[in-house]
Amino acid sequence: MAIPTLETERLTLRPLREADATALFELSQDPDVVRYVGDRRVPTLQEAWRAVAGWIGHWALRGYGQWAIEERASGQFIGRAGIINPAEWPGPEVGYLLGRAWWGRGYATEAARAAMDWGFREIGFDDLLSLIDPNNRASIGVATRLGESLRGEAEVMGNRVLLYGISRAEWEASRG
Numbered sequence: 001m002a003i004p005t006l007e008t009e010r011l012t013l014r015p016l017r018e019a020d021a022t023a024l025f026e027l028s029q030d031p032d033v034v035r036y037v038g039d040r041r042v043p044t045l046q047e048a049w050r051a052v053a054g055w056i057g058h059w060a061l062r063g064y065g066q067w068a069i070e071e072r073a074s075g076q077f078i079g080r081a082g083i084i085n086p087a088e089w090p091g092p093e094v095g096y097l098l099g100r101a102w103w104g105r106g107y108a109t110e111a112a113r114a115a116m117d118w119g120f121r122e123i124g125f126d127d128l129l130s131l132i133d134p135n136n137r138a139s140i141g142v143a144t145r146l147g148e149s150l151r152g153e154a155e156v157m158g159n160r161v162l163l164y165g166i167s168r169a170e171w172e173a174s175r176g
Contacts, residue, residue, distance in 0.1 A: 003059050004122075006067065006114045011107060013067035013081060013114055016055055020068050021048040023077045027099045036133035037097060058084055064123050069098070069111050078102045081111035083119045083128065090154050090163060091129045092119065094146070109142050116146060116171070126168050131161040140164070147174045 003015035025048035028034050058065035066082035081096035094116050096108050112130075119125045130143045131154070143164035151163040166174075 001059060001063060003056075003065070003067075004118070006118055007072075008110050008114050010072055011078075011110055011114070012070045012072055013111060014070060015059075016052050016066060016068045016080065018049070018052065020077060020080075021045060021052045024048045024051065024080065027079065027097065030100055033097065033100055036136040036139065055080070055082075055084075058086075064092075064119060066095075067111075067115070069096070069107070071102070071107075078107065079111075081108075082115050083123075083125075089156065090131070091127060091165075092125055093129050093131050094119070095130065096142075103138070108139070109145050112142060112146055116166070120168055120171050128166055128171075130164040131156055132164055134160065134162050147171065 005015065006013040022045060025045050028048065055066040062085060064083045066080045066084060068077055069079045069081050070076060071078050079096060079098035079102065081094075083092050083094055085092040094112050096112050096115075098108055116128055119128055129151070130139070130146075130148055132139045132143060140162070146166065147170060148164040148166045151165045154161055154163055
């Protein structure tokens, strides 16, 4: 399957590639960046490579997955975003991870919206979720801006998360 490239006003969401492992490794070394994703620092470049390979494999298994995010103005890699649904997940999840230097610019919302729109239009999802650490106020704000509402709580990979979500009908209504 060919992984599509998505363009937004300020971002390009492109297929991950092997060279992205180094940038993802570096991002994951910042404890603030990984605080709300299970505080999972990637310990080695080899582990970062495996993570990239896994996300690329998710595309092959599910037909959707994570993209690399590049800032269009600079062409710089700034993080990842997309839709994942590993085994034992509560449902397809819109997620993202950005380097700290790009926080506070609306990039997470912009990237997540592009992934969400693509998922509803191209994959035909009936529902999309965001799994959010209860202390991650910034991501709760992103979910709210995307039109998601709190659906409940779950335990995922040993962590308590809030389940935010949006249905296809809610998404269509928000598009006017």
